[in-house]
Amino acid sequence: MKPADIALFDLDHTLIPIDSDYEWGQFLCRIGAVDAQEFARRNADFFAQYQAGTLDAVEYLEFALGTLARFPRSQLDALHAQFMQEVIQPALLPVAYDLLKKHQDQGDLIAIITATNRFVTAPIARALGVAHLLAAEPETDTNNNITGKLIGVPSSGAGKVIHLQNWLALQEKQLSDFGSSYFYSDSHNDIPLLEAVTHPVATNPNDKLREHALAKAWPLLQLFEKQ
Secondary structure (H helix, E strand, O other): OOOOOEEEEOOEOOOEOOOHHHHHHHHHHHOOOOOHHHHHHHHHHHHHHHHHOOOOHHHHHHHHHHHHOOOOHHHHHHHHHHHHHHHHHHHOOHHHHHHHHHHHHOOOEEEEEEEEEHHHHHHHHHHOOOOEEEEEEEEEOOOOOEEEEEEOOOOOOHHHHHHHHHHHHHOOOOHHHOOOEEEEEOOHHHHHHHHHOOEEEEEOOOHHHHHHHHHHOOOEEOOOOOO
């Protein structure tokens, strides 16, 4: 019997044509939930560092999770519901659902693995119909409020490989147990995991990933018009 396959997907600029973490920050500024000028400045700086591949993931996550810690969970959930309606739903496009469905119809194990924290991304994964999400894990207190601390390592760069290995180990599996393994990503920051699978797919790739993919003869997939 042929072993099952696994299909992994980055989220931002891969399954959706926006960066959900950045847009969450912009949303908080727009509705007046944070000091717009200061937050927008820091958020833009971090986003530029991410695009350049120079982001200190722990520093950024402490900033992002610290912002979440200012609000009680009930208020955060209400804000996120508004964010989903105003920002995320318009970015959930048929081409992404079609790509996911191709792997669902094949019976593949499917997971989203993202550098963005679970609070921001869990509702997006649910909206996309993906049950398994590997993301930066915010610590919560006994009332489920976010404390501002990160649990474990960031889920970016080589950290994505660690998160995947840990998740598979809970199922008493490893990547090599699957017949084929796919990973779709837009970013050169994800090269460690792209190198680890049997079928890397540079999806809506940035310039650095496109160059690397062409050198490696990896397939290129353009789901969206360039943003």
